[in-house]
Amino acid sequence: MSGTSAALQPPADAEKPVRHPDAPAPGELLGAHYEQCFGCGGGQSHGLHLAARAGEGVTVTAAFTVQPAHQGAPGLAHGGVLATALDETLGSLNWLLRTIAVTGRLETDFVRPVPVGTVLYLEAEVTAVSRRKIYSTATGRIGGPDGPVAVRADALFIEVAVEHFVHHGREEEIKAAMNDPDQVRRTRAFEVNP
Numbered sequence: 001m002s003g004t005s006a007a008l009q010p011p012a013d014a015e016k017p018v019r020h021p022d023a024p025a026p027g028e029l030l031g032a033h034y035e036q037c038f039g040c041g042g043g044q045s046h047g048l049h050l051a052a053r054a055g056e057g058v059t060v061t062a063a064f065t066v067q068p069a070h071q072g073a074p075g076l077a078h079g080g081v082l083a084t085a086l087d088e089t090l091g092s093l094n095w096l097l098r099t100i101a102v103t104g105r106l107e108t109d110f111v112r113p114v115p116v117g118t119v120l121y122l123e124a125e126v127t128a129v130s131r132r133k134i135y136s137t138a139t140g141r142i143g144g145p146d147g148p149v150a151v152r153a154d155a156l157f158i159e160v161a162v163e164h165f166v167h168h169g170r171e172e173e174i175k176a177a178m179n180d181p182d183q184v185r186r187t188r189a190f191e192v193n194p
């Protein structure tokens, strides 16, 4: 069974997404938006280390190998970890819009079990934009980039200002991020008007 709730249907006046002129070129690796991110950061030893790559239009691809630390049942990936991989891939689309956004809603279908050691091949696309709301969809395939779909998701991301993190994040990490020139540079790469 699969389906998408009404909250993830773009309104009639939603617009087609526009790739930002300064977006990374198709084929370019996007890199981590934050070194300590569980999804994409290199600084989390049990993280997913998901490496997303810009595609054509407002699309990305990514791959991640399920590790023993990601198990739910014996030898199988935890569903929440797979949802994280989808969430992270969908979030990386915002590099192409040069918009900072957070996940408001994420609806996931788990179609096939994903064993430890499997490479999950992810693809994501922004389908519509309505003011601050960014609608997107993703799939994760196994056995190869054209293999069967194991997981899929639809999502709604909401655009936020950088102050969202400064206001809500724990002070010690926020201070460290603001004092890290590399982090400031990465954050600016997300913003249209840094």
Ligand SMILES: CCCCCCCC/C=C\CCCCCCCC(=O)SCCNC(=O)CCNC(=O)[C@H](O)C(C)(C)COP(=O)(O)OP(=O)(O)OC[C@H]1O[C@@H](n2cnc3c(N)ncnc32)[C@H](O)[C@@H]1OP(=O)(O)O
Binding pocket: 007, 033, 034, 087, 088, 091, 100, 101, 102, 103, 104, 105, 131, 132, 133, 156, 158, 160, 162, 165, 166, 174, 177, 178, 183, 184, 187, 190
């Ligand atoms: C140097 C400085 C250091 C900083 C460096 C930072 C690096 C930055 C770079 C990149 C970061 C990217 C990070 C990606 C990480 C991967 C993705 C994640 O895991 S994100 C984490 C999980 N998500 C949350 O924690 C959101 C928690 N929720 C909220 O904070 C709020 O609810 C928020 C911002 C989502 C919305 O709150 P409102 O007050 O701003 O806006 P309202 O008016 O409620 O919503 C706006 C519109 O969106 C709809 N909406 C909001 N939430 C919805 C929902 N759950 N379902 C359906 N519609 C929703 C509303 O109905 C409204 O629609 P209508 O404009 O009226 O048509």
